[in-house]
Amino acid sequence: AQSVAQPEDQVNVAEGNPLTVKCTYSVSGNPYLFWYVQYPNRGLQFLLKYITGDNLVKGSYGFEAEFNKSQTSFHLKKPSALVSDSALYFCAVRDMDSSYKLIFGSGTRLLVRP
């Protein structure tokens, strides 16, 4: 069975500092990985995806993610955090066995303090 894990419920970082939100995955075969962001009272917004190719994936709003096959990780990063980045972040893997549904991690709340 495919799964993702987000080991941190919350990440705190000061504005201007780099941020990392962690995600590890477990899949059979090649992983199709995604990051989403959720702002209060809104749906999930797609940030970026890894399908194949470069291990560093660039996405929206200055975010990027590093795919590491040996560590089965797909950590979300940003060189310089903004207060407006404060939100709930979800890592997800696409279920390729059936349905193409997304299997989500439990979410990590990012709090960027001024």
Next chain:
Amino acid sequence: DAGITQSPRYKITETGRQVTLMCHQTWSHSYMFWYRQDLGHGLRLIYYSAAADITDKGEVPDGYVVSRSKTENFPLTLESATRSQTSVYFCASGGTGGNSPLHFGNGTRLTVT
């Protein structure tokens, strides 16, 4: 405008009543999904559909019914609402292929009293 819309945004209903949550997408995506979001449980899949007239159960289907007579619509019905179904419900759609991201609506916040 292209996108995925859910209605209503907020709904309060009483235990035992039937409630239908609507979802409409304009991309002609093949796949549509219903998730519920609860504190401590993240996002859990209720039902999904691969195409019109094809639906299947997800992780937590009990108490829910779906239909998909047209590609663009995927309504979710709670046949007899219970307090445990108080949640935020998200509809999503996506194309075929693993590299196609899902697109989410803004959700329906349902309270069952």
